[in-house]
Amino acid sequence: MSGISNPTTFFGETDVNRVSFLRSDPEFVRSALSDKSSIFVPFISGEALMEGKDLLTINLGAHEELQTIIHKLLPLLNTKEIRIDASGVGLTFLGLKETLDSSFEYKSTYKGTPYFGINFELNDDTTLIKLQDISLLSQYRKVGREDIFKLSNDVASLYSHAKMYLDWLSKYKFCPGCGSVVYPIDAGTKLQCSNEDTSIRCNVRDANVNNVCFPRTDPVVIVAMTSRDFSKICLARSRRRYGDFIMYSTIAGFMEPAETVENACTREIWEETGIRCNEISMICTQPWPYPVNLMIGCLGIVDFNGINEKISLDHDAELLDAQWFDTEEVTQYLDKYTGGSLLNFKDGIVLPGETAVAYQLISYVCGKFKKANDSKL
Numbered sequence: 001m002s003g004i005s006n007p008t009t010f011f012g013e014t015d016v017n018r019v020s021f022l023r024s025d026p027e028f029v030r031s032a033l034s035d036k037s038s039i040f041v042p043f044i045s046g047e048a049l050m051e052g053k054d055l056l057t058i059n060l061g062a063h064e065e066l067q068t069i070i071h072k073l074l075p076l077l078n079t080k081e082i083r084i085d086a087s088g089v090g091l092t093f094l095g096l097k098e099t100l101d102s103s104f105e106y107k108s109t110y111k112g113t114p115y116f117g118i119n120f121e122l123n124d125d126t127t128l129i130k131l132q133d134i135s136l137l138s139q140y141r142k143v144g145r146e147d148i149f150k151l152s153n154d155v156a157s158l159y160s161h162a163k164m165y166l167d168w169l170s171k172y173k174f175c176p177g178c179g180s181v182v183y184p185i186d187a188g189t190k191l192q193c194s195n196e197d198t199s200i201r202c203n204v205r206d207a208n209v210n211n212v213c214f215p216r217t218d219p220v221v222i223v224a225m226t227s228r229d230f231s232k233i234c235l236a237r238s239r240r241r242y243g244d245f246i247m248y249s250t251i252a253g254f255m256e257p258a259e260t261v262e263n264a265c266t267r268e269i270w271e272e273t274g275i276r277c278n279e280i281s282m283i284c285t286q287p288w289p290y291p292v293n294l295m296i297g298c299l300g301i302v303d304f305n306g307i308n309e310k311i312s313l314d315h316d317a318e319l320l321d322a323q324w325f326d327t328e329e330v331t332q333y334l335d336k337y338t339g340g341s342l343l344n345f346k347d348g349i350v351l352p353g354e355t356a357v358a359y360q361l362i363s364y365v366c367g368k369f370k371k372a373n374d375s376k377l
């Protein structure tokens with residue numbers, strides 16, 4: 001990891017082609033869903049399962065129970081009966097994974113193994129699919145947070161992709177315009193209002209544009225602040241506890257409506273640290289499935305003039321501390337880091353490890369510092 005070019009973040013690696021334009025083609029969705037080569041990432045009550053040390057995936061052709069379930073669901077696609085409350089199942093198409101041995105193809109153009117996320121929220125009295133229908137899954141344990149960060153990035157990214165859609169399908173059950181039930185369309189990537197009574201106005205169903213509900217993503221800005229020559233980096237300790245560790249990291253906050261990324265960064269920086277930032281640029285982004293965030297990793301350049309860089313924690317009570325550290329010193333500890341969720345820094349302080357976008361940003365500043373000083377030699 002040089003830290004100089006845009007890094008690939010954890011949860012940010014994609015190896016399925018989402019072919020988003022095919023989701024609205026029922027023939028494609030049906031054929032992908034019933035193809036024996038298709039792979040499903042199963043979830044129970046919103047959480048995926050582990051098979052040993054890896055994420056459990058199921059090949060449709062190898063599991064008769066799953067084939068029976070899909071057979072029951074196929075006629076219900078794009079109808080009210082597919083709702084998770086009625087069927088017990090949330091289902092979403094993730095994409096086609098192009099591999100040498102994939103046999104599935106559509107219209108001789110789109111090839112690859114179809115991937116789906118499937119979530120079972122069963123009620124034996126009311127849902128179409130019952131507990132006995134998923135007995136094949138009972139032998140597996142649910143994924144824990146610590147499991148995820150030990151997965152390879154491509155698998156963790158697949159998990160994150162499935163989890164965000166399935167979480168949304170499971171939580172959003174009613175139309176925000178009229179309160180009628182909504183049901184998934186386009187292979188579980190949009191929700192349609194079920195209200196057919198035209199005398200009742202629904203500002204979702206009757207909208208001229210976007211007359212469906214889309215999944216949400218909540219953007220969060222996360223900024224590494226540095227001096228223009230990269231010799232200083234500002235790291236902060238939040239009030240959030242990290243076990244027995246004293247963690248210093250970059251600062252972060254949710255973007256608000258009608259805010260640019262740049263404005264959100266400069267606002268968060270000033271509110272939390274009192275620092276006045278002069279320039280914002282985006283370095284990398286990271287999907288974060290807890291629950292549906294997009295971390296927008298930025299660099300904030302501060303022109304030191306005796307005022308801009310002055311730290312004040314008096315505006316917002318979010319931080320316990322913020323300090324300007326010598327980038328050279330941070331770089332020394334970064335160079336010793338060999339992986340893991342925490343990076344040891346001086347005085348018992350830890351910095352976030354490589355799965356966090358904050359690490360990528362700190363590493364980026366250190367890389368820039370090194371490069372600037374190499375060129376001086």
Ligand SMILES: [Zn+2]
Pocket residue numbers: 175176177178179180193194195202203204205
């Ligand atoms: Zn509605």
